[in-house]
Amino acid sequence: MNSRQTRAQRRRVAQAPDWSPQGVGLAPQRYEAALRYLFDRPVPQTHDQEWYWNIDEPDFEATPLEWTRIQTVLFARAGIDLAPFGDEQVGMGLNYVMSNAVSNVPFAAIDASVALDEAMRMMRAMPMLWRQCIGPRLASLRVPIGTTTGRLAYVCYMWFDVWPTFWNVRHEPRWRDAVWQVLREMLDVPCREVQVAALHGIGHCGRHLERQDIIDRIVEAFIRSIDKADQELKDYADAARRGCVQ
Numbered sequence: 001m002n003s004r005q006t007r008a009q010r011r012r013v014a015q016a017p018d019w020s021p022q023g024v025g026l027a028p029q030r031y032e033a034a035l036r037y038l039f040d041r042p043v044p045q046t047h048d049q050e051w052y053w054n055i056d057e058p059d060f061e062a063t064p065l066e067w068t069r070i071q072t073v074l075f076a077r078a079g080i081d082l083a084p085f086g087d088e089q090v091g092m093g094l095n096y097v098m099s100n101a102v103s104n105v106p107f108a109a110i111d112a113s114v115a116l117d118e119a120m121r122m123m124r125a126m127p128m129l130w131r132q133c134i135g136p137r138l139a140s141l142r143v144p145i146g147t148t149t150g151r152l153a154y155v156c157y158m159w160f161d162v163w164p165t166f167w168n169v170r171h172e173p174r175w176r177d178a179v180w181q182v183l184r185e186m187l188d189v190p191c192r193e194v195q196v197a198a199l200h201g202i203g204h205c206g207r208h209l210e211r212q213d214i215i216d217r218i219v220e221a222f223i224r225s226i227d228k229a230d231q232e233l234k235d236y237a238d239a240a241r242r243g244c245v246q
Helices: 007-015 028-039 064-081 087-098 105-110 116-138 151-162 173-187 192-209 212-225 231-241
Strands: none
Touching (some): 028 064, 087 105, 105 116, 116 151, 116 173, 212 231
């Protein structure tokens, strides 16, 4: 058997992004410290709060550019780098990244000091978070839409509802393209919870993406691909493309 790569295969390998910390211009020790800060945390017991609500908890001091690069590597390598952590730990750490009610990290990529190309690289990495980490962890769930519990399921479902990043740059064409690409790729993840999250995101962001014809076409194709018995998901998809989700 000939195991030699073709020229096209070699070109694809050469052009593949380097998602390592060094590949994005981040010191490996810095990235490892961020992982520990975000995810190496105890899961609160009943009536206790998450670590980030403790006013005595020291902040992780990083520039907006560093946080953007940390997110880039985190999204791209989440399947491997978050493997040592449980679902609740992953949910807590991702909520810190996602929600401005918890931190200022969601504003890092749109800070004036961060080049748009850096932000777009982060967005190109984002689908891997869903495909390699969130999707596999939630793949066995099959519950009525909107009833999942747990911190990771919350992050999965609510990301594009509470994530303030896109809202602040919704008039920027490259951001619209990037968010739409993430949502499209999420619809292809073989995990119902991730597909619901994508539809939820389309429902909230769709009118700002300025591509209703494409949204209709993609969602209608998705509806045709769904198991005929899953009428709930079909109805939700139809509502989402019209912006009728909560």
